[in-house]
Amino acid sequence: MAKRSAPEVNAGSMADIAFLLLIFFLVTTTIETDRGISRKLPPIQDENVVPPVIKQKNIFTVIVDRNNRLLVEDEIMELANLRKAAIAFLDNGGGVGEDGCTYCQGAKDPAASDNPKKAIISLVNDRKTEYRTYISVQNELVAAYNELRDRESQRLFGMDYLDMEAKYNDPNFRGNKDKLETQLNQVKEMYPQLLSEAEPKSS
Amino acid sequence: MSKFKKKKSGELPAISTASLPDIVFMLLFFFMVATVMRQNTLMIENKLPFADQVEKLDRKELVSYIYAGKPSERYQQKFGTEARIQLNDKFSEVKDIQNFIYAERESKREELIPYLTTALKVDVETNMGLVSDIKQELRKAEALKINYTTRIGEVAKNN
Numbered sequence: 001m002a003k004r005s006a007p008e009v010n011a012g013s014m015a016d017i018a019f020l021l022l023i024f025f026l027v028t029t030t031i032e033t034d035r036g037i038s039r040k041l042p043p044i045q046d047e048n049v050v051p052p053v054i055k056q057k058n059i060f061t062v063i064v065d066r067n068n069r070l071l072v073e074d075e076i077m078e079l080a081n082l083r084k085a086a087i088a089f090l091d092n093g094g095g096v097g098e099d100g101c102t103y104c105q106g107a108k109d110p111a112a113s114d115n116p117k118k119a120i121i122s123l124v125n126d127r128k129t130e131y132r133t134y135i136s137v138q139n140e141l142v143a144a145y146n147e148l149r150d151r152e153s154q155r156l157f158g159m160d161y162l163d164m165e166a167k168y169n170d171p172n173f174r175g176n177k178d179k180l181e182t183q184l185n186q187v188k189e190m191y192p193q194l195l196s197e198a199e200p201k202s203s
Numbered sequence: 204m205s206k207f208k209k210k211k212s213g214e215l216p217a218i219s220t221a222s223l224p225d226i227v228f229m230l231l232f233f234f235m236v237a238t239v240m241r242q243n244t245l246m247i248e249n250k251l252p253f254a255d256q257v258e259k260l261d262r263k264e265l266v267s268y269i270y271a272g273k274p275s276e277r278y279q280q281k282f283g284t285e286a287r288i289q290l291n292d293k294f295s296e297v298k299d300i301q302n303f304i305y306a307e308r309e310s311k312r313e314e315l316i317p318y319l320t321t322a323l324k325v326d327v328e329t330n331m332g333l334v335s336d337i338k339q340e341l342r343k344a345e346a347l348k349i350n351y352t353t354r355i356g357e358v359a360k361n362n
Contacts, residue, residue, distance in 0.1 A: 011224075018227040025234035034266075034322060035257040036352035041342050064331075079358065127332030131325050132252045134334070135351060136358040139254040146256055199335065 037138055042196075058113050060089045060121045064137060066128035079136055086144035090116050090191065103152060103190060116148070120194045145193050153187045161187055247272035247289050252327045253356035260350055265318050267307040267346075269300065271333055272326030286329045288337065297333075300340040320348045327361065 062082070063071040070077045072085055093104025095114030104116065113119035121141055125134060149161040157164070161184075167173050168180050249272050260266055270289040274282040278294075288295045290303045308316055321341060325334055341349060 015220075015224040015227055018224055018231055022227055022231045022234065025231065025238050029234055029238045033263070034260040034350075034352050035355060036260060036322065036350040037254055037256060038258045038320075038348070038350045041338060041347040041349060043345070043347060044342050125331045125335070127330060127335070129331040130327065131329040131331060131334060132327035132361040134331050135252040135254055135327075135353060136361050138351070139256050139353075139358050142256040 037135070037142060039138075054118075054120060055114070057094075057111055058118045058120060060086065060113070060119065061124065062121065062137060062141070063124045064126065064129045064133055066126040068130055068133040070137070079133075079140065082137065082140040083144050083147070086121065086141055087147060089113055089121075090119050090144060091148055092119075103155075116191045117189070120196055122196045122198065124198045141195060142193075145191055148191045149187050152190050153183070156186070157183050243268065243270070243289070243292055245270065245289070246275060246278055246292075246294065247287060248275050248326050248328075249324055250327050251324060251352055251354050253358055253360045254351075254353040255355060255357060257353055257355060258350070260320065260322060260352070262318075265311070265315060266320050266322050266350075267304065268322050268324060269303075269337060270324045271329055271337065273328065286326065286333050288333070297336045297340055300337060301344040304341065304344040304346045318348075319346065320350055321346050322350045322352045324352045 061071075061073060065071065070079060070082065072082065077085065088106060089112055091104050091106035092109055092112040093101030093106050093115060094108050094110045094112055095101060095118075099114040099118070101115045101117075106112075123137065123141070146162060153159055153161040153164060164180060164184055164187075167175070168177065168184060173180075247270055249270060271286060272289075273279075273284050273286045274294070282294060288297065288300070290299060295303070304321070308319065311319065323334070323337065338349070341347070
């Protein structure tokens, strides 16, 4: 038999095939990661446990009604003012002696919270409240805590709280993680996030 | 004379496309590596609210997703316009959430279980009643770490 040279495979359509795949992956790609407000739910309480008594002045009530209106400490408030009001309440530091707060810069109003460690924000929703309002309120309250924590960590360590947290969560961070953790915990302890959510009321 | 003429008369040489496949393959590999496939086909409207105090949700394998919102148009005839929960690829009831969480836990390695997070992707128009029901079920299932997935922006954009 005559020896035939093997015919060369035509590679001209390779580009077309590659384009096809490329377009498929282009369409299915989502590069961005999800972001959101992280929260921790309280574990289910034993019904026999008696809830601790909390002084009324240490509670900051935020009620959102079915028409998405805000009622803060029995007064109607716009969402834009909520952050300021929450900061004023948390940072009040009206306590004296043992309950006092040495780092607070608030108005020291005896009718508002004694100490940020005792100040509780209580959020009550209606079952008809829209999710968008709920998230807005959550966001503003978290922002109030973050702003105060930023201020304190800036004063004590010269760094923003959120930057510290980001560094702490960064696996490539080369610095001293233990030191960072104690610093973070110190700031967290000064302004603990005490945000309580009641079961929504149906009306 | 003729020598010079010969040089000038040449047409524009065609651009070689031989390296085109290489370029395309390069792009292809980039997108193949960067791709994350959509896990669930959404059967509900899912317009997320805006927020700016957000944290990143890294490690996708540790996140289970709960969607809620009103059924999208082509399911409205069958399921109505009342907001519903979607787990995986089907509409579900509130009571299915616990089993969903247990199934998610089952599929993960044991040492990762404490780090599991539940991401709530809830449409802006949903009522809080449904969201609280979901949260209540999550508490019962002891899936306490949650994340309200949002888009990034001022809250003023929510209205």
